[in-house]
Amino acid sequence: MEYYSKQISDLIGELSSLPGIGVKSAQRMAFHILHMPKDRAKSLAEAILSARENVQFCKECFTLTDREICPICASKKRNKKVIMVVEDTRDLVAYEKVGKYEGVYHVLNGTMNPMQGIGPNDIKIKELFERLSKEDVEEVIIATNSTTEGEATAMYITKLIKPSGIKVSRIASGVPVGGDLECIDEVTLLRALEGRQEL
Amino acid sequence: MEYYSKQISDLIGELSSLPGIGVKSAQRMAFHILHMPKDRAKSLAEAILSARENVQFCKECFTLTDREICPICASKKRNKKVIMVVEDTRDLVAYEKVGKYEGVYHVLNGTMNPMQGIGPNDIKIKELFERLSKEDVEEVIIATNSTTEGEATAMYITKLIKPSGIKVSRIASGVPVGGDLECIDEVTLLRALEGRQEL
Numbered sequence: 001m002e003y004y005s006k007q008i009s010d011l012i013g014e015l016s017s018l019p020g021i022g023v024k025s026a027q028r029m030a031f032h033i034l035h036m037p038k039d040r041a042k043s044l045a046e047a048i049l050s051a052r053e054n055v056q057f058c059k060e061c062f063t064l065t066d067r068e069i070c071p072i073c074a075s076k077k078r079n080k081k082v083i084m085v086v087e088d089t090r091d092l093v094a095y096e097k098v099g100k101y102e103g104v105y106h107v108l109n110g111t112m113n114p115m116q117g118i119g120p121n122d123i124k125i126k127e128l129f130e131r132l133s134k135e136d137v138e139e140v141i142i143a144t145n146s147t148t149e150g151e152a153t154a155m156y157i158t159k160l161i162k163p164s165g166i167k168v169s170r171i172a173s174g175v176p177v178g179g180d181l182e183c184i185d186e187v188t189l190l191r192a193l194e195g196r197q198e199l
Numbered sequence: 200m201e202y203y204s205k206q207i208s209d210l211i212g213e214l215s216s217l218p219g220i221g222v223k224s225a226q227r228m229a230f231h232i233l234h235m236p237k238d239r240a241k242s243l244a245e246a247i248l249s250a251r252e253n254v255q256f257c258k259e260c261f262t263l264t265d266r267e268i269c270p271i272c273a274s275k276k277r278n279k280k281v282i283m284v285v286e287d288t289r290d291l292v293a294y295e296k297v298g299k300y301e302g303v304y305h306v307l308n309g310t311m312n313p314m315q316g317i318g319p320n321d322i323k324i325k326e327l328f329e330r331l332s333k334e335d336v337e338e339v340i341i342a343t344n345s346t347t348e349g350e351a352t353a354m355y356i357t358k359l360i361k362p363s364g365i366k367v368s369r370i371a372s373g374v375p376v377g378g379d380l381e382c383i384d385e386v387t388l389l390r391a392l393e394g395r396q397e398l
Binding site: 003004005006007008010011013014015017018019020021025027028029030031032033034035036038041042043044045046047048049050051052053054055064065066067070088089090093096097109 | 203212213214217219234264266289296
């Protein structure tokens, strides 16, 4: 038996397909929406449509943006000779918030994940090599996450770039600043030890 | 500085206004939506609009439904002489899932909350008394939550019904079945003690 009327079940179903949203959260969100003023619900729906319609990949770095070329790639202040490879637009934003990086980015929009059938052609790797062959790039900084998929993607890209003679680097992994050694996993501790630097 | 383009920030803003959704979750959801096929994003937006447009209060019990009169109120199998008062449609559904209750419901769509300025006229209390004056009701079961607001609302309704001679009851509060005494708060333990029944 259906306990909710169709529109409510449909809404709960749609919301629970979002990442990190279980059925209970989806129900809570759905009832919140049902009690919203109509124009607020409309503006939520329109934000979804408008974002999906108008946001596209930057033609150079493949970040998600509302322009053909994103503000970072369009800026004359950025050093185009250094490209930081990140998994997605959120990672780019994380580094932009730091505000110290002056190069440009390349957003893969995913990582290689053989278990889920995501190979190198499913993310923007080919597009990275097109940039490297056309532009005068001195260094590629690989800033994919320190996950199995992120590391595998980093290794794959590194192997392909090496023969070209372009410098490839990987962001350091180790103990986060302010982190308590006791609370940090063993792999991170080992990485921090291996990556130790002389003072 | 805006790190995301306007449509993306707008979408994150709209999503983070939903209950239980912080900025990080809203970002994750927004990027999930941006990577969805367009027709999936459209069906999410349409589910929001359609639910908000077509779902209304049942004219009898004020549950959220797509009909004038909800299936429970319209059913001839339900005992209209017993009304269970609940806070919202989700609570009604919780009791319907149990499947043992044969009476009808009255959905308050909220609780009295003086701190937030929600008084008796802001929830469907007047409508409950209209039903009680028109229909032949034998018992009102108050099933608001065991929160401060739920209890205050229960007391308020009880006081108003008492003079009419209609039986008023309150669902039991106590230790949840399967609950470990050690993990249960003191107020609940006290309630369970006070509500003890002879065996």
